[in-house]
Amino acid sequence: MALSTHTTSTGYLLPSIHSAPPFFTQQPNPTTLSIATEQWIRLILGYARHRKLFFLRVEDAETPGNDWDEVLRNERINRKLLPTYLSYILDTMVKKNLAAYEPPKQTRAVLLHWRLPEEWAEALHEWATSTGQLNSILTFYDITDPPLESSLTGIPIPLLRKAIAILAKTNRAQIITIADGEGVRFFTGNK
Template sequence: MSTTLAPYTLPSGFVLPSIHSGPPFFTQQPSPSSRKIATDNWTRLILSYARHQKLFVLRTEDADIPGGEWDDVLSNPRINRKIRAPHLAAVIAHMVATDQAVYDPPNQTSAVLLYWRTPEEWAQVLYDWASSTGHLNTIMTFYEIVEPPVPSPLSDLPLPILRKAIAVLAKSSRAQVIAVADGEGVRFLTAPPGR
């Protein structure tokens, strides 16, 4: 039976690229040039799927969880293939090395926070949200930002990513970290002229 390399649309609406239909994609390639191409494709696929599904965490063990939140990408039952944990660990290491993910918690290499938006992009999303919801020049807790009463693009954003976004805003004088009674907070400042 021959396999046709073609995109495939998942029930969620996410379109798997045609390379996902090729059995070699799921095998760690011995040739450095082939391995780089495959790793770059895995990286793009993982980040685009994470963005589509609003997933922030990827673990090497996700390769071994049938029916898990990553199963649609990390396996292809139509060709009876799945990525193995060591191969996924190599992809994750590449993502960390290229600033597309960060090990979280630090000092381990099996779980990462994914940067499907860079901290700078999250900073802009955060500032635009604060501005559009009337939160400039007010103090908000980190909890209020990631668990808002009305869902927002920041809902469920992991705190390490939120902290990095706030640090970007603080560097450009658009935010100030404030100690509040129940943890950390931030005051969003009106952007200086020229920003």
């Protein structure tokens, strides 16, 4: 069977390697494993960005019908990624700072960094500047669920906190305690 690309029902173009049965198996040869794992990482991050997915769990490889089905399974060749291999891939992603265990202190679910926290920090500051939010106090909800959808809509709070912390180091943001939790104030600052 020739390897071929495939477009998923959500419009994502899967690479031809996705149609190779060995791709779904954790390879015993370290070099082959390293190459396949890098391809899985690129695939996972690309798909997450395409679908705006922030979390991936080991259980997603076990449970059909979830947001990750069309990547973690290939019904055309009757293959699926095994949870043990997905766990290995997630661990590799965490070690490369392409994901973080969320919640911390467990190893079955990650928050994906299809944009690095530093990139989210820049996007957050650009959004605050372009929408006239400098020097005003915003709740986290104001940012994650704004009246007009933005690139920050739906960003998970742990990732938002990381981005704000990065901005705080350059005096471009400050976390503020407010009546119903936490908020943030953005400043012009310098990078």
